[in-house]
Amino acid sequence: MGMFEAILLTVITAATPLLLAAIGELVVERSGVLNLGVEGMMILGAVMGFAAAQATGSPYAGALCAMLAGMTLALLFGFLTIHLVANQVATGLALTLLGLGLAGMIGEAFVGRPGVRLQAIDIPVLSDLPVVGRILFGQDLLVYISLALVAAVTYVLFHTRVGLVIRAVGDNHGSAHALGVSVRKVRYLAVLFGGACAGLAGGYLSLAYTPQWIEGMTAGRGWIALALVVFATWRPLRLLAGAYLFGAVGIMQFHAQAHGFGIPSQFLSALPYAATIAVLVIISRNRILTRINTPACLGRPFVPDR
Amino acid sequence: MRLELEKRAEHSAAMALLSPVIALALTLVSGAILFAALGQNPARALYVFFIDPLTASWSLQELVVKATPLILIGVGLAVCYLSNTWNIGGEGQFTAGALAGSILPILFAGFESPLTLPLMLLMGVAGGMAWAAIPAFLKVRFGTNEILTSLMLVYIAQLLLDWLVRGPWRDPAGFNFPESRMFTAAATLPALADGRMHVGAIFALIAVAALAVVLMKTRKGFEIRVLGQAPRAGRFAGFSQNRMVWFAFLLAGGLAGLAGISEVSGSINQLTPVISPGYGFTAIIVAFLGRLNPIGILFSGLLLALSYLGGEAAQVALGISDKTTRVFQGMLLFYVLACDTLILYRIRLGGPAATGKGA
Numbered sequence: 335m336g337m338f339e340a341i342l343l344t345v346i347t348a349a350t351p352l353l354l355a356a357i358g359e360l361v362v363e364r365s366g367v368l369n370l371g372v373e374g375m376m377i378l379g380a381v382m383g384f385a386a387a388q389a390t391g392s393p394y395a396g397a398l399c400a401m402l403a404g405m406t407l408a409l410l411f412g413f414l415t416i417h418l419v420a421n422q423v424a425t426g427l428a429l430t431l432l433g434l435g436l437a438g439m440i441g442e443a444f445v446g447r448p449g450v451r452l453q454a455i456d457i458p459v460l461s462d463l464p465v466v467g468r469i470l471f472g473q474d475l476l477v478y479i480s481l482a483l484v485a486a487v488t489y490v491l492f493h494t495r496v497g498l499v500i501r502a503v504g505d506n507h508g509s510a511h512a513l514g515v516s517v518r519k520v521r522y523l524a525v526l527f528g529g530a531c532a533g534l535a536g537g538y539l540s541l542a543y544t545p546q547w548i549e550g551m552t553a554g555r556g557w558i559a560l561a562l563v564v565f566a567t568w569r570p571l572r573l574l575a576g577a578y579l580f581g582a583v584g585i586m587q588f589h590a591q592a593h594g595f596g597i598p599s600q601f602l603s604a605l606p607y608a609a610t611i612a613v614l615v616i617i618s619r620n621r622i623l624t625r626i627n628t629p630a631c632l633g634r635p636f637v638p639d640r
Numbered sequence: 641m642r643l644e645l646e647k648r649a650e651h652s653a654a655m656a657l658l659s660p661v662i663a664l665a666l667t668l669v670s671g672a673i674l675f676a677a678l679g680q681n682p683a684r685a686l687y688v689f690f691i692d693p694l695t696a697s698w699s700l701q702e703l704v705v706k707a708t709p710l711i712l713i714g715v716g717l718a719v720c721y722l723s724n725t726w727n728i729g730g731e732g733q734f735t736a737g738a739l740a741g742s743i744l745p746i747l748f749a750g751f752e753s754p755l756t757l758p759l760m761l762l763m764g765v766a767g768g769m770a771w772a773a774i775p776a777f778l779k780v781r782f783g784t785n786e787i788l789t790s791l792m793l794v795y796i797a798q799l800l801l802d803w804l805v806r807g808p809w810r811d812p813a814g815f816n817f818p819e820s821r822m823f824t825a826a827a828t829l830p831a832l833a834d835g836r837m838h839v840g841a842i843f844a845l846i847a848v849a850a851l852a853v854v855l856m857k858t859r860k861g862f863e864i865r866v867l868g869q870a871p872r873a874g875r876f877a878g879f880s881q882n883r884m885v886w887f888a889f890l891l892a893g894g895l896a897g898l899a900g901i902s903e904v905s906g907s908i909n910q911l912t913p914v915i916s917p918g919y920g921f922t923a924i925i926v927a928f929l930g931r932l933n934p935i936g937i938l939f940s941g942l943l944l945a946l947s948y949l950g951g952e953a954a955q956v957a958l959g960i961s962d963k964t965t966r967v968f969q970g971m972l973l974f975y976v977l978a979c980d981t982l983i984l985y986r987i988r989l990g991g992p993a994a995t996g997k998g999a
Contacts, residue, residue, distance in 0.1 A: 417645075418987075421977065424973070428973035428974045429974075435967040438963035439961050439966070600803035604796045604800075607795045610792050614784050615778055618778075618785070637645055637647070
């Protein structure tokens with residue numbers, strides 16, 4: 335395997351958890367809900383996915399359990415913000431703190447244990463193609479799922495009635511309610527979808543990226559996913575580009591560390607965080623672009639009148 | 641399930657006082673269930689967690705030591721949240737303050753004068769303010785989301801600390817441990833009593849008193865609340881939202897920086913790769929549990945400090961992971977936010993179907 339190919343493969347594995355978490359959050363925010371708890375749902379997904387894979391020996395059972403873990407936290411978030419109209423920013427933070435705490439507690443038994451790795455699925459014939467074969471057709475299932483999700487979300491959001499309803503709820507919940515749409519139901523479903531995606535993203539970390547449990551292994555990826563949604567101006571295809579860009583930044587860091595270059599490793603580790611700030615600044619400088627695309631009811635509470 | 645909210649005519653003062661208490665009670669009940677699930681006797685576990693640390697004088701001192709940074713950061717964050725500025729990077733500002741304040745005792749260890757400590761504290765405050773100035777500037781100048789930038793800066797500050805104590809600031813006589821040199825006596829915050837408690841606690845009390853006055857008695861306090869609750873009205877009144885973002889961030893950053901240098905100089909006495917068990921994040925819970933009120937934060941700071949001590953005690957006495965502390969803290973914030981709904985709304989279960997759809 336050539337160097338170039340090797341780098342591309344690692345970029346894909348680094349980008350996939352970001353993409354999974356961000357595509358879920360994109361749908362959540364399109365429905366007008368800001369869930370800052372991605373990091374918490376992700377890390378609970380990571381530990382529960384690891385635990386389930388250990389118990390059953392199947393990484394797929396692990397991935398399923400990771401999704402359920404993310405959805406459980408998301409349901410909690412939904413109840414507080416949608417039903418009790420609690421402040422979404424604060425509740426999202428609470429979700430992250432709770433998720434980190436729960437994951438740390440549950441994960442203590444798993445520190446240092448070898449994990450179950452999610453195997454790549456080689457698509458026959460195609461994966462033997464030179465150069466692109468392994469990259470395009472020799473990935474694990476979750477990579478394919480992440481890409482399929484981008485396609486599906488793009489289609490559903492912009493080409494179906496369901497997508498129209500989601501966007502209507504996100505842009506003007508008052509009118510959507512007046513038209514007979516159940517704003518709260520739509521938002522619950524979106525939040526649950528976001529939770530499943532974030533949980534799965536966490537599961538990808540502990541089942542495929544580094545198949546083991548490490549305390550705090552999400553390392554801010556949930557927050558970077560949130561930034562990616564802003565960076566992508568709530569559009570799935572731009573999100574895809576952003577996630578792979580950030581996957582590349584993360585991988586660049588490893589390769590730079592391997593080669594030394596005399597740069598302290600901490601500076602290289604800080605790169606994804608600094609890059610996140612940089613892209614947020616670049617995108618927010620264009621205020622019109624941001625204003626046009628931001629769901630108008632993002633973060634606003636909704637209480638149905640009678 | 642049908643659960644509907646009914647808006648109260650005016651917000652309930654009784655509930656405003658009761659909601660943190662209800663939240664705490666719910667957390668304790670959930671904690672008891674959690675301990676039972678872990679195979680512990682819930683009553684005994686809760687006793688070890690929340691009462692035992694209050695029975696010895698050394699642990700009461702430790703309680704104050706841990707509450708100090710929580711309160712200092714918490715009151716600053718309260719001003720941010722009251723004015724609708726979402727600074728969640730207290731942990732980074734704490735770290736930056738600790739770093740800036742440590743320049744003197746680490747690089748100029750020979751400089752021992754009565755001025756050493758005041759200069760260190762000032763530099764700590766400046767360090768925290770400088771770190772907080774970044775998201776404030778980006779927010780005001782470019783409209784960049786301050787939640788994400790202030791959080792990213794936490795990771796960057798922690799990596800900077802890690803680099804310094806493993807690299808340029810490592811103690812040459814320290815057997816290669818990733819630690820800075822110990823601070824000299826002139827660079828150490830004086831103890832308050834015969835024990836661990838240090839002068840930082842006084843700073844926290846002053847901050848609480850000062851902000852209580854500012855928020856309740858001054859025009860600035862009014863401006864903070866108006867811009868937080870009704871930004872449009874605030875603008876018509878001639879209040880500048882941009883100036884408020886600067887004010888809130890610099891105040892919170894300065895206080896977090898003061899907390900950082902106080903912790904390092906008064907408690908740890910050197911820089912190590914980890915100087916905080918997440919004080920900056922826990923302070924978010926402190927701020928909300930204290931209802932964003934300085935006096936309330938004084939109490940909630942002590943309570944969350946207790947949760948740290950309880951976690952350690954439970955680990956020693958019962959063999960429960962000290963990670964349960966984080967779970968308790970997370971649950972508490974959840975319950976606080978849920979109970980705060982009761983201030984503005986009345987909850988009706990199983991009401992008539994007149995409302996149409998239950999979600």
